[in-house]
Amino acid sequence: MKTDNRVFRIVKWTAIYVVLALGLLWLHDPRSISMDAAKSSVKFVYQQF
């Protein structure tokens, strides 16, 4: 039963990750990704020191 649960969990999460990855690539243009917020927060933290 424990093995079944583990197998079910692996299959479930593999399916979720695959659908998520394909869905994100298909529906959202990866070229529109900007790093502005990450850059400014790193800069902000850096400035504190």
Add this chain to the structure above:
Amino acid sequence: MLPFANIDFYFLFALLVPALYLAKVLLKERVPFASVIMGLSLFYVVVYYPKPVQLLLFTLYECLFTWLLLFRWKRSHGLLGSLLLALPMVLVKLDWNIDVIGFAGISYITFRCIQVYLDGELLRDKFRFIDFIGFLLFTPSLLVGPIDRYERFKADLDQGWSRLNKAALLSGWEFLVLGLLHKFVLAELADRYWLSTVDATSTACADMAANMYGYAVYLYCDFAGYSLLAIGLGRMMGIELPKNFDRPWLTQNPPEFWKRWHISLGDWLRDYFFRPIYKSLSAVQRLRTWPLLKQNIALFSTFLLMGCWNGLEVHYVVSGALFGIYSVVYNTYQYKSRKHKWDLWGSTPTWAVKSISIFVMANLACFALYIFSGRFPYVH
């Protein structure tokens, strides 16, 4: 940058969450966990949130009056106190072109303040400003909830840095992945390939059905996805936000629907609106012998308020009233069938009764949400 709205937010918290775990190692003995959560929430508001000045001034207003009501004026002001705390939100909802005080998420902060005020008797000894500000401005639940309770939030803060652990990180990650799937894949699919392809103004039956079901699927995926993201990030930051959706399409009646759809709002309205109204009505001498009428007035007013809270546009008010009518009809049926021992279903098998109830409830909810959307051609 609004929470969870775009990729920048995720990059930001991909840095801030590890920084929080690093702070656990470096600051554990010196800085309380609650202060760091408050600091992080304030940092996000000041640097990234749209209209930070309005939000901070509003928070100041809410803190000041919550303190005055709890510790100076005491609780005798009941309704007046709640109205005072809700005043900025009401002014924004009335839409008198006073954008200067409006900002995204004003309602949810107001709800949290009213909860603290109305539970004041129980919370007075536990009240601390650092916790309170962290509670009001906690980034994951800042924009659209879930509406947490102060005592629950504070219990997590009181556990301190131990809230940040591997189990919290892993379970938070799972919620986050599910939230991304709901919001950015399923809701996007429903919007792009279903809703956007249907004429929203059409009065043809097929188009109206497509609009109705399409909007219900879109809204559920988008809102449940947002709530999952908030719960996930909250857990990763050591705070366990309450569940907001629990398979709402499998409910058999209106009260059960509101225990599974936007749960935290349903619970809030029950505790801080329905119960006080029912209690006030119970004090009216003429209504003493009319328990059903009292329940139905309180139920209908609660759902009408919920509709008005979304905005004073006709479609919001009518959709709230419709949910109120569903609840009143079901409550009356329950009351009468208990009193007169009705057996409407006779020898119908339980599975059939359950299936029919689920089908009817899902369609009634979809219809009310269709009106809520403003896409219903006869009410908008």
